[in-house]
Amino acid sequence: MTGGQPAPPAAAHPPAKAGRPESLTHELRRVAGAATATAAAFGLVEAVVRILRDEVAIGGLRLLPAAALLYGVLGAAAAVAQVAVRRVAARLGPRARQPGWHVAAGTALAVIAGIAWPINRAWIGDAFSPAGLAVNGALLLLGVPVVACGLLPSCERVVGAATRVRWLRVRTAVLVVALGTALPWVAAVVVGGDSDAPSSGSGGRPRASGTAAGAGERPNVLLIVLDTLRADRLGCQGHRAATSPQLDALAARGVRFAECFAAAPYTKPSVASLLTGRLPPRLGVDPFGARLPAGERPLAAMLQAAGYRAGLFSANAFVAPTFGFGRGVEQYVGPQVSPAAALIGFHVLARLRDAWVEAAGLPEAPWRWYEALVSLPFDRSGARHDPRAPELVAELLRFVDAGAGAGRPWFAHLQLMETHAPYRPAPGQRVFADARAEMGLPEGAAHLFLPFRAALPLPEGELAALNATYDACVRTADAAVGEVVAALEARGLLDSTIVIVTSDHGEEFFDHGGFGHGHSLHRELLHVPLIWCAPERLPAGRVVASQVRLIDVVPTLLELLDVAAPPDAPALDGESLLPLLRRRSGESAEEEGATDRVAVATVEWGGSSAMALRDGQRTVIVARDGGDERVQYFDALADPNEQSDLAASRAEAAEAAATAAATLEALIRQLASDRVSTPAATLDPATKALLEQLGYLGG
Ligand SMILES: [Zn+2]
Numbered sequence: 001m002t003g004g005q006p007a008p009p010a011a012a013h014p015p016a017k018a019g020r021p022e023s024l025t026h027e028l029r030r031v032a033g034a035a036t037a038t039a040a041a042f043g044l045v046e047a048v049v050r051i052l053r054d055e056v057a058i059g060g061l062r063l064l065p066a067a068a069l070l071y072g073v074l075g076a077a078a079a080v081a082q083v084a085v086r087r088v089a090a091r092l093g094p095r096a097r098q099p100g101w102h103v104a105a106g107t108a109l110a111v112i113a114g115i116a117w118p119i120n121r122a123w124i125g126d127a128f129s130p131a132g133l134a135v136n137g138a139l140l141l142l143g144v145p146v147v148a149c150g151l152l153p154s155c156e157r158v159v160g161a162a163t164r165v166r167w168l169r170v171r172t173a174v175l176v177v178a179l180g181t182a183l184p185w186v187a188a189v190v191v192g193g194d195s196d197a198p199s200s201g202s203g204g205r206p207r208a209s210g211t212a213a214g215a216g217e218r219p220n221v222l223l224i225v226l227d228t229l230r231a232d233r234l235g236c237q238g239h240r241a242a243t244s245p246q247l248d249a250l251a252a253r254g255v256r257f258a259e260c261f262a263a264a265p266y267t268k269p270s271v272a273s274l275l276t277g278r279l280p281p282r283l284g285v286d287p288f289g290a291r292l293p294a295g296e297r298p299l300a301a302m303l304q305a306a307g308y309r310a311g312l313f314s315a316n317a318f319v320a321p322t323f324g325f326g327r328g329v330e331q332y333v334g335p336q337v338s339p340a341a342a343l344i345g346f347h348v349l350a351r352l353r354d355a356w357v358e359a360a361g362l363p364e365a366p367w368r369w370y371e372a373l374v375s376l377p378f379d380r381s382g383a384r385h386d387p388r389a390p391e392l393v394a395e396l397l398r399f400v401d402a403g404a405g406a407g408r409p410w411f412a413h414l415q416l417m418e419t420h421a422p423y424r425p426a427p428g429q430r431v432f433a434d435a436r437a438e439m440g441l442p443e444g445a446a447h448l449f450l451p452f453r454a455a456l457p458l459p460e461g462e463l464a465a466l467n468a469t470y471d472a473c474v475r476t477a478d479a480a481v482g483e484v485v486a487a488l489e490a491r492g493l494l495d496s497t498i499v500i501v502t503s504d505h506g507e508e509f510f511d512h513g514g515f516g517h518g519h520s521l522h523r524e525l526l527h528v529p530l531i532w533c534a535p536e537r538l539p540a541g542r543v544v545a546s547q548v549r550l551i552d553v554v555p556t557l558l559e560l561l562d563v564a565a566p567p568d569a570p571a572l573d574g575e576s577l578l579p580l581l582r583r584r585s586g587e588s589a590e591e592e593g594a595t596d597r598v599a600v601a602t603v604e605w606g607g608s609s610a611m612a613l614r615d616g617q618r619t620v621i622v623a624r625d626g627g628d629e630r631v632q633y634f635d636a637l638a639d640p641n642e643q644s645d646l647a648a649s650r651a652e653a654a655e656a657a658a659t660a661a662a663t664l665e666a667l668i669r670q671l672a673s674d675r676v677s678t679p680a681a682t683l684d685p686a687t688k689a690l691l692e693q694l695g696y697l698g699g
Pocket of ligand 1: 227228266267268316504505
């Protein structure tokens with residue numbers, strides 16, 4: 001469809017009524033009518049092909065009206081653009097100039113290159129892959145005559161005398177718009193085959209095979225984020241139940257950080273912090289609609305700049321291009337909230353929107369209107385598809401295989417929701433007594449905020465069932481990790497791949513009177529697993545007891561890969577963990593303790609907020625709710641589970657807590673002053689419904 005944009009075919013032709021200049025409205029109606037109809041027709045063809053090939057995850061036959069609308073709008077936009085180009089060209093007096101074919105060809109090449117190149121970069125991944133060449137060739141073949149006709153009426157002579165016949169001219173215009181709309185798709189499908197066709201994802205499917213200089217030696221990187229996984233529910237972290245045989249084995253082959261802390265107790269700020277190495281107050285993504293600021297460089301963008309191809313396979317709707325996590329990502333698969341997301345036109349438009357909003361800073365409103373229009377044929381709740389672990393793992397492996405032998409390393413971020421409520425453990429993993437097939441959280445999670453608003457305790461049996469079902473979910477996630485690891489091993493890639501497994505936050509099971517996550521900064525919400533396995537680069541079986549943080553992951557990885565952060569990337573708050581990773585075992589506890597990193601965490605939840613500081617010796621949590629403030633102080637060594645608030649019982653503890661709180665306050669204010677303004681993301685109704693179902697946005 002984008003092929004239609006540079007094309008001014010109908011506009012090339014003289015007005016319908018000979019002798020008299022055609023009015024602008026008439027010309028617009030004529031050209032837009034033809035373009036809309038033909039573009040919509042090609043959209044329908046694509047939709048039918050996808051339905052027949054069973055590539056439509058949601059919506060079924062309703063993909064047809066979505067396709068007609070999506071492509072129809074694109075056709076109309078292309079028509080308006082070409083009428084505008086022709087009108088401007090006419091004013092410049094093209095007849096007087098009559099440049100030759102070489103000028104026409106040069107103009108066409110420039111226009112086509114300006115459009116085809118970004119499409120290749122964003123969608124196909126490599127301009128010189130078979131699919132890329134086919135698309136570029138199609139655009140070029142189409143573009144040269146089309147641009148020539150649009151800008152230079154004289155070239156009608158070259159195109160052929162036939163186009164001087166009026167009815168043929170109209171048909172030529174229709175044909176050209178139709179071809180411009182359809183050719184990129186046809187080329188990609190014909191040449192690229194199945195794997196080039198986006199199906200369940202909301203992003204283009206790249207076929208990257210380019211070679212980036214200097215990147216060939218670098219290892220692949222797999223980052224697995226098991227959403228909502230408490231560190232203390234893994235066997236290797238001391239849990240009683242057999243929840244994690246695969247993760248325990250992975251830890252035995254690599255390094256396990258026993259005390260790792262997230263910087264926020266729910267997904268978006270925590271993952272933003274993990275992927276940028278920067279603390280949430282700098283990022284400002286706490287509000288539900290907030291998007292990662294344009295100046296931020298998440299890990300995928302940094303690695304892409306270093307020659308990696310990056311894929312994001314995320315079951316969490318917050319970890320999606322909508323919120324700025326698509327930067328640097330060549331392939332995205334995630335919750336599909338509109339059936340139109342199955343169409344190629346949707347992916348290319350999503351890329352164009354990102355460029356429009358993020359790079360050019362132009363208003364997002366036109367895209368919002370278009371998305372609302374395309375979503376019209378669907379109801380809010382029915383039109384979506386939540387991928388589970390098996391599907392995302394399969395997509396990830398396809399991504400790995402697609403670039404095999406290309407000499408370009410890959411970075412894949414897999415974010416699984418198996419441990420996020422509602423808990424739905426795989427049937428084979430419900431090995432614990434009391435575990436149920438499905439269990440949601442109790443009602444009212446959005447109203448909790450500790451220590452101000454706690455939940456009513458659950459009946460004993462219910463809490464046991466909740467815990468057992470969660471454990472079964474941990475086993476389900478663990479099995480998925482085992483599957484990925486086994487698949488990499490079978491491909492001979494495991495030893496040369498850096499595998500990092502972690503979580504974005506934990507989950508409360510009435511440890512402090514709450515459930516779910518987001519409502520406090522206690523240990524059960526911030527203590528997350530962190531396992532690194534890279535047999536060729538890191539020691540095996542090492543356990544680091546020092547306190548570390550998720551913000552340390554990016555600096556560690558950059559140092560391990562010998563990749564410099566891009567010059568425009570903002571400063572990192574984290575520090576490399578390599579000195580800890582490479583230390584010999586057997587050092588004293590004092591030495592370990594001396595390397596504790598100070599972990600800062602923040603949360604804004606509704607009208608409440610909290611900040612926390614952990615230095616390995618003590619934990620200070622400041623919680624605010626309306627005009628109320630509570631400062632708590634816990635002895636991190638004697639009372640790691642934060643059950644006894646010393647600020648309430650000991651004057652010196654209260655004093656130390658107040659000092660720490662003041663320091664924390666000043667630090668967070670300073671971090672926030674560094675924040676770049678954060679534009680809100682567009683939330684379509686289906687995405688909103690999805691987030692509501694996850695327990696967010698609920699009022
Ligand atoms: Zn999460």
